[in-house]
Amino acid sequence: MKVTAFFLLVAATSLVECKRYRSDYEDYPDAGGWLKLHRVPANWHEARLRCHLEGGTLASPLTQKMSDVLKSFVEDHVLSNCGIFTGIHATFSRGQFASIEGVPLERIPHHWASGEPDNEQDSEQCILQLKDGSLADVSCSDTYPYICYRKYTNQITNACGTFDNEYQLDARTGNCYKFHLVPRTWSRAHLACTSEGGHLAVINSDAEAKVLEELFAKNPPGKLQSRAPFGKDIVFIGFHDWNEHGEWLTVQGQTLEQAGYVRWSGGQPDNGTHNEHRGEFCGGIFRSAQLDDLWCGMPYHFICEKAPDSLLWDEQ
Ligand SMILES: *[C@@H]1O[C@H](CO)[C@@H](O)[C@H](O)[C@H]1NC(C)=O
Ligand SMILES: [Ca+2]
Ligand SMILES: [Ca+2]
Ligand SMILES: [Ca+2]
Numbered sequence: 001m002k003v004t005a006f007f008l009l010v011a012a013t014s015l016v017e018c019k020r021y022r023s024d025y026e027d028y029p030d031a032g033g034w035l036k037l038h039r040v041p042a043n044w045h046e047a048r049l050r051c052h053l054e055g056g057t058l059a060s061p062l063t064q065k066m067s068d069v070l071k072s073f074v075e076d077h078v079l080s081n082c083g084i085f086t087g088i089h090a091t092f093s094r095g096q097f098a099s100i101e102g103v104p105l106e107r108i109p110h111h112w113a114s115g116e117p118d119n120e121q122d123s124e125q126c127i128l129q130l131k132d133g134s135l136a137d138v139s140c141s142d143t144y145p146y147i148c149y150r151k152y153t154n155q156i157t158n159a160c161g162t163f164d165n166e167y168q169l170d171a172r173t174g175n176c177y178k179f180h181l182v183p184r185t186w187s188r189a190h191l192a193c194t195s196e197g198g199h200l201a202v203i204n205s206d207a208e209a210k211v212l213e214e215l216f217a218k219n220p221p222g223k224l225q226s227r228a229p230f231g232k233d234i235v236f237i238g239f240h241d242w243n244e245h246g247e248w249l250t251v252q253g254q255t256l257e258q259a260g261y262v263r264w265s266g267g268q269p270d271n272g273t274h275n276e277h278r279g280e281f282c283g284g285i286f287r288s289a290q291l292d293d294l295w296c297g298m299p300y301h302f303i304c305e306k307a308p309d310s311l312l313w314d315e316q
Helices: 002-017 044-053 064-077 186-195 206-217
Strands: 026-028 033-042 084-089 126-129 135-138 144-151 168-170 175-184 234-240 282-286 291-294 300-306
Touching: 033 044, 033 064, 044 084, 044 144, 044 186, 064 084, 064 126, 175 186, 175 206, 186 234, 186 300, 206 282, 206 300, 234 291
Parallel strands: 084 144, 234 300
Antiparallel strands: 026 033, 033 144, 084 126, 126 135, 168 175, 175 300, 234 282, 282 291
């Protein structure tokens, strides 16, 4: 009894001590969550989407403590003397600023940089936090670094090494798979999978094709919303022509032969044309798990694959 109690205590203590989200996010108790700096500047919409796909939100200085944390982040890590995009925006209705969470600017402690806000050319609907912690309105299509924020939760990392329980481990391959119900273009699908710590699914064996076929079957046409041609019966996966128009490689740079699965559906690849959409340069599968070439720019459902240990920490 005593021993059990001791182990429970140790387990409980270590849960409290090391709050962890994913290895690319750092724990900031003063911010009440985890933060990740994106150094590569992006426009505001791109920044918002990346944070969202990583399971977080584009960080805003909602409290004085949070503002100080973001400020020290900018001092420690950044870069130019410009600042970082915050989640504070007026992209829904011009001039009406609120954070991603919907907190209006009036309720966010802030001070403006000198001369700001000036809504230059009536085109500044996004908010930058400068080095000194002050704010400025800027164009949402300008590009700046930004910080993603994930508030503490009591969730525990699952067998796939993520909080996202849509990832399911399959014992046949030892990898995890997720069927995305929000259709996206191939490029956005790629972004979604990589943001989740994985990649668009790569079929490495007949067994893995079977795994994807079964996952597809769990998502019958009635459950799907893609309006692309055959959008309820084809999904994007991880191969592409890498702009060479003729040679297909996986997102890991291997030929389909090297990857271990080359089973095209009858008549494919056919480089189909549909209205203004010419040329099929992105990879997908039918419900049979047989391959198809697809229009990159149309939103299809897609399947991500993730190794259970990606995004985990190296234990000392
Ligand atoms: C597919 O069609 C597009 C445009 O219609 C063309 O540019 C491209 O070269 C074709 N690809 C192949 C592999 O034939
Ligand atoms: Ca301005
Ligand atoms: Ca694989
Ligand atoms: Ca095709």
